[in-house]
Amino acid sequence: MPSERFTGLAAVLDAVRHDPGITQPALTERVGLGRSVVAQRVAELESAGLLAPDGLGPSTGGRAPRRLRLRAEAGYVLAVDIATNELLVALADLAGNILETRHEESDLGDGPEAVIAAVERMGDALLDGANARNNLWAVGVGMPGPVAYDDGVATAMPTMPDWDRFPARARLTTRWAAPIWLDHRVNLSALGERRVNPVAAASRHTIYLGGGEALAASVVVDGRIYRGARGLAGEIGHIPVHGAGDAPCRCGKVGCLEAVAGRSALVRDGRLLAETGQSPALAAVLARTGMIRPADITQAADAEDPAARALLHRSARLLGDSLATLVSVFNPDLVILGGGMARAQAHLLAAIRESIYRRALPAATQQLIIEPSAVDMEIAGVIGAVQFAVDGILSAENLARWLDHRSPAGRPDVADVQRLAATA
Numbered sequence: 001m002p003s004e005r006f007t008g009l010a011a012v013l014d015a016v017r018h019d020p021g022i023t024q025p026a027l028t029e030r031v032g033l034g035r036s037v038v039a040q041r042v043a044e045l046e047s048a049g050l051l052a053p054d055g056l057g058p059s060t061g062g063r064a065p066r067r068l069r070l071r072a073e074a075g076y077v078l079a080v081d082i083a084t085n086e087l088l089v090a091l092a093d094l095a096g097n098i099l100e101t102r103h104e105e106s107d108l109g110d111g112p113e114a115v116i117a118a119v120e121r122m123g124d125a126l127l128d129g130a131n132a133r134n135n136l137w138a139v140g141v142g143m144p145g146p147v148a149y150d151d152g153v154a155t156a157m158p159t160m161p162d163w164d165r166f167p168a169r170a171r172l173t174t175r176w177a178a179p180i181w182l183d184h185r186v187n188l189s190a191l192g193e194r195r196v197n198p199v200a201a202a203s204r205h206t207i208y209l210g211g212g213e214a215l216a217a218s219v220v221v222d223g224r225i226y227r228g229a230r231g232l233a234g235e236i237g238h239i240p241v242h243g244a245g246d247a248p249c250r251c252g253k254v255g256c257l258e259a260v261a262g263r264s265a266l267v268r269d270g271r272l273l274a275e276t277g278q279s280p281a282l283a284a285v286l287a288r289t290g291m292i293r294p295a296d297i298t299q300a301a302d303a304e305d306p307a308a309r310a311l312l313h314r315s316a317r318l319l320g321d322s323l324a325t326l327v328s329v330f331n332p333d334l335v336i337l338g339g340g341m342a343r344a345q346a347h348l349l350a351a352i353r354e355s356i357y358r359r360a361l362p363a364a365t366q367q368l369i370i371e372p373s374a375v376d377m378e379i380a381g382v383i384g385a386v387q388f389a390v391d392g393i394l395s396a397e398n399l400a401r402w403l404d405h406r407s408p409a410g411r412p413d414v415a416d417v418q419r420l421a422a423t424a
């Protein structure tokens with residue numbers, strides 16, 4: 001357990017991070033410690049270079065109160081989002097402002113060695129471009145599947161055989177000499193949503209559906225991400241669904257949600273509609289481009305193509321049925337549809353809502369909000385990854401490990417990095 005001193009320091013930092021420019025009296029009220037204790041913690045954080053004054057607030061009679069902000073410029077954070085077909089790496093400051101990004105196409109099938117090597121190359125380029133290599137404080141990494149949270153390796157997933165036990169954290173720690181925080185990318189997208197979208201930030205219990213190649217949900221219980229024993233909570237892509245028949249799934253089973261409503265399934269079924277001529281709009285796309293992408297199906301549906309509409313409607317119904325199960329189990333106040341779903345929202349949202357209302361307990365849906373993501377799906381993951389990594393280094397437990405014995409550059413001491421990351 002961290003001492004009262006570090007609990008207080010972390011509480012002050014947390015309040016300032018969530019309310020930049022907060023006045024010292026408001027901060028004292030928020031943190032709920034005595035005025036002199038808060039003043040002492042603020043002074044300590046100012047001399048440590050973590051907090052800075054930010055002008056004066058409105059006076060309520062006496063002297064105008066000081067405003068405070070996190071010294072975002074004190075250090076850098078790298079954020080990584082590893083999706084099935086693409087990589088996004090971002091350089092950010094400590095407040096989570098994204099300064100620069102790099103994007104590359106990628107293929108998870110090339111294996112972790114090749115993918116992590118690309119991540120390292122992209123991260124190096126960002127660090128060198130900003131001359132930030134010696135002031136990197138932390139790295140947040142969104143992994144393409146579940147993470148065994150306690151030891152920082154990917155959980156065995158039949159869909160990603162080579163990634164099982166690949167020591168991504170140890171590898172990146174060695175490369176960048178900074179603490180590394182790993183999580184399933186869907187959890188980081190959910191964190192990004194909570195940071196940017198006020199509706200998500202206000203929610204205590206949220207189900208966030210991510211939809212890239214892999215369908216997975218992030219489950220937020222009482223304001224915290226619920227991961228389960230092996231990081232597999234919310235893996236709805238591989239729950240069997242009614243009406244899926246024996247569609248083969250890439251996990252080796254049949255009839256999974258992902259096999260009938262995932263991105264690949266959508267492309268497969270859209271292609272079939274094009275080849276058989278059931279969808280004239282998609283047939284035209286296939287003839288012109290030689291392929292069908294999910295966005296083509298959305299466009300065909302927008303253009304009133306009945307077969308494309310029926311296909312999206314069926315996917316939405318199946319997604320909604322599975323989400324209804326999560327709604328019944330977790331009783332959330334908010335369901336957010338992230339990923340590609342947000343793009344096709346006009347076609348999907350109504351059908352997903354209808355399924356959830358039909359299948360879940362009426363009392364569970366009475367005040368349930370179901371909304372598309374308010375965050376640009378490309379960057380939700382890296383926004384969340386920065387937040388996750390900074391939450392990590394500024395937690396009471398971890399401040400106690402590094403704040404008093406930081407390296408001369410001011411960042412978390414490299415000697416503490418391994419211990420720090422091993423308990424993240």
Ligand SMILES: [Zn+2]
Binds near residue numbers: 251253258
């Ligand atoms: Zn499956």
